[in-house]
Amino acid sequence: MATHATMPMRRRTHARTPARREHGHSALVWAVPLVLGVILGFWAFFIRRDGGATTGGQIWLGVVSGVVFAALCYALARFRWALSPGLRATAFGVLTGGAVGFLSSLNGRSVLMSSFIGLVVGAGMLCSLFYLFHTHDD
Structure with a gap:
């Protein structure tokens, strides 16, 4: 049956709001990269620790890798619409x-x-x- 061609179309009664492309004030723009950076930092720390004693180098590896990853995620999240x-x-x-x-x-x-x-x-x-x-x- 070809009823879909003869069915009346539904019209919107209100104007569509344009999609918001700049999410500068959203909490997710900084919260998601922060959480991902913490996860990657802890993961790097625990991989390098390998069940042994914790050293300062392992802690710095986790902190630096987490901060770098979070900064890259944040930059990508801020400028992705461009x-x-x-x-x-x-x-x-x-x-x-x-x-x-x-x-x-x-x-x-x-x-x-x-x-x-x-x-x-x-x-x-x-x-x-x-x-x-x-x-x-x-």
């Missing part, structure tokens, strides 16, 4: 792949294996987000 969907997906893929590759290298894997793992995870994130951004972007 990027095209393809470039935005690439930026998120590079950030994810770099973080996973870094954590993999702390686990004692070779540079080549850590790079491969980071590349595979980053490519997967890039493909997923490329599809998501192109199908859900206005």
Whole structure:
């Protein structure tokens, strides 16, 4: 049946509000990178600790890696709307792949294996987000 072609369309009674592209005052813009930075910092600390005694170098490794990752996440969250969907997906893929590759290298894997793992995870994130951004972007 072709009833969908003859059905009347529903009209909106109110004007659509434009999507807000600048989320500068939202708590999620700084809270999510902070939480992700803390998680990555603790993860790096515990990988390097490996059940032994805690040293100052391990603590500094966790703090510095967490702060750097949180700063990169914050910068990407603030300026993501200025990027095209393809470039935005690439930026998120590079950030994810770099973080996973870094954590993999702390686990004692070779540079080549850590790079491969980071590349595979980053490519997967890039493909997923490329599809998501192109199908859900206005």
